[in-house]
């Protein structure tokens with residue numbers, strides 16, 4: 098029998114360990130060809146090793162090339178900088194991809210949402226460059242480099258072409274942030290003009306774009322955004338399809354890929370066994386598809402298809418967690434999916 102693919106599992110904080118446990122159980126039941134090595138990040142790592150992002154975790158992701166990661170808690174307004182952001186920067190995972198789709202069995206205001214958010218992951222206001230210049234004033238630096246703007250624009254148009262998507266829309270605020278958002282937008286314009294004229298291209302000022310998104314999300318297809326806008330608009334669009342419990346994500350660089358749900362560690366429901374593992378399960382399906390494509394492994398394709406069919410059937414039968422209006426807990430939902438594999 099062919100060897101399994103070795104990948105790093107980072108349980109994370111809050112609801113992270115509960116949802117990763119459920120997902121690993123489903124992947125095993127679906128015969129996914131993955132062998133896990135577990136590593137820590139976040140508060141869990143801080144308590145065990147004194148560091149929020151241990152070098153051993155980074156080394157392991159570099160060695161295996163792949164990781165499935167639960168959310169890590171970030172203290173608000175104080176304390177260490179976000180582990181999620183640090184990890185993306187340290188491993189140069191510059192492109193975040195978040196498919197936002199309506200699901201059968203999860204009724205929402207819209208039935209046919211099919212968007213892909215592509216978020217620049219390494220700069221913008223998430224540079225973390227903040228400083229107090231007087232007692233009264235602090236400043237935050239928004240960093241935009243032409244090379245990173247071009248890199249993510251290329252990534253987005255390449256993705257759109259490979260996935261047969263029709264249009265890329267850049268959300269920006271280049272009327273106010275003329276330089277930083279200006280080069281982000283211009284990079285996309287140029288890449289479109291020179292290399293991808295067959296894909297439709299559009300730009301929208303982000304405030305008006307958000308209004309249009311909630312009025313009629315079907316007018317958009319692939320959305321390309323800088324770091325902060327990508328973060329905010331990911332949650333906004335999650336709200337169009339049932340919430341944070343159903344939106345998966347992946348972070349890609351040229352060498353490594355880390356798969357994680359859009360949601361955070363949700364401390365309000367941590368440890369209660371009620372979190373929805375679906376967003377992380379869908380992220381693991383993205384990981385299997387990535388393995389199938391990059392390493393040409395039919396076992397990965399087969400297990401990914403089985404999992405997708407099983408969770409869609411469970412949702413359609415009303416087997417859902419509470420965030421989706423159902424009654425199941427995390428483990429019960431995992432059992433329901435496993436029963437339908």
Ligand code: ATP
Pocket residue numbers: 112171332341342359360361362363364365366371372373374376420
């Ligand atoms: P961050 O700022 O860390 O990205 P966030 O804005 O994504 O976090 P979360 O902590 O994920 O915020 O969650 C916001 C709320 O959404 C939570 O309080 C929780 O009630 C709900 N939520 C998030 N994820 C899930 C989930 N997997 N299952 C059920 N509810 C969830």
